[in-house]
Amino acid sequence: MSALKNIWIVYNRELKAQFNSMLAYVFIVIFVLLSMSLTFLLDDFFAPNAQDASLEFSFFRWPMWLLMFLAPAVGMRLWAEEQRTGTIELLLTMPLAVWHAIVGKYLAALSVITIAILFTFPVVITVAYLGDPDNGTVWGGYLACIFYGGGALAITCAVSALTRSSVACLIIALALCFGQLLIAIPPVLEYAADNWGGRVADVLGSLGTWAHYTEMKRGVISFANVVFYLSMIGFCLFLTSVVIKSKRS
Numbered sequence: 001m002s003a004l005k006n007i008w009i010v011y012n013r014e015l016k017a018q019f020n021s022m023l024a025y026v027f028i029v030i031f032v033l034l035s036m037s038l039t040f041l042l043d044d045f046f047a048p049n050a051q052d053a054s055l056e057f058s059f060f061r062w063p064m065w066l067l068m069f070l071a072p073a074v075g076m077r078l079w080a081e082e083q084r085t086g087t088i089e090l091l092l093t094m095p096l097a098v099w100h101a102i103v104g105k106y107l108a109a110l111s112v113i114t115i116a117i118l119f120t121f122p123v124v125i126t127v128a129y130l131g132d133p134d135n136g137t138v139w140g141g142y143l144a145c146i147f148y149g150g151g152a153l154a155i156t157c158a159v160s161a162l163t164r165s166s167v168a169c170l171i172i173a174l175a176l177c178f179g180q181l182l183i184a185i186p187p188v189l190e191y192a193a194d195n196w197g198g199r200v201a202d203v204l205g206s207l208g209t210w211a212h213y214t215e216m217k218r219g220v221i222s223f224a225n226v227v228f229y230l231s232m233i234g235f236c237l238f239l240t241s242v243v244i245k246s247k248r249s
Helices: 002-020 023-042 063-075 080-085 087-092 098-118 121-130 135-162 166-182 186-196 198-207 210-217 223-248
Strands: none
Touching: 002 023, 002 098, 023 063, 023 098, 023 121, 063 098, 063 135, 063 166, 080 087, 080 166, 087 098, 087 223, 098 135, 098 223, 135 166, 135 210, 135 223, 186 198, 198 210, 210 223
């Protein structure tokens, strides 16, 4: 019970900090406006021949690219700002385990990302009004967005623990998220299969986020996809704890 209480205290503190700094509002507005604009304007959503009632191609292809940029923006200050201002020393002297603070801060930032994703619900209402959407695929797409955002945020959390600069954290985390996405796109996998063999291509595909996100946005919530994201999040948060504990000692 004390662990949950400590996590809640840190979560509540960090969530208030996110909204007090206006960062959360800016992130939510930018994500919603861009994702909706790209869907309704760039993809000819209202065209007479549009047949994407599941939103798989017209909407859910955009959040992955937006979150690759915006999730690091939400998480870049999680630990970098604490180190820059010196408040990390105060936080680490509090009677709570390091992982309580890590989980609390991570969940607070993830809440901001999840709220932004869920605020795109008007596109679902529009599809339901105009046609007969596949609700399973729609929910799968939203889960894909949340899992991908959570993975990108976990990477950012680990990078933030390694640096005092929020800007440096943003750049490094963005590069890592882009690299993890790039290694699993079809052209790269085809090149790897032709030049390095099928096993290398399979490894790249399993380590990259492209295939996992693509399957989930089609409504394929397989055990392998869920384990991939949970493992990535768990590893990055573990790495964060190692770094923070080294600073604490």
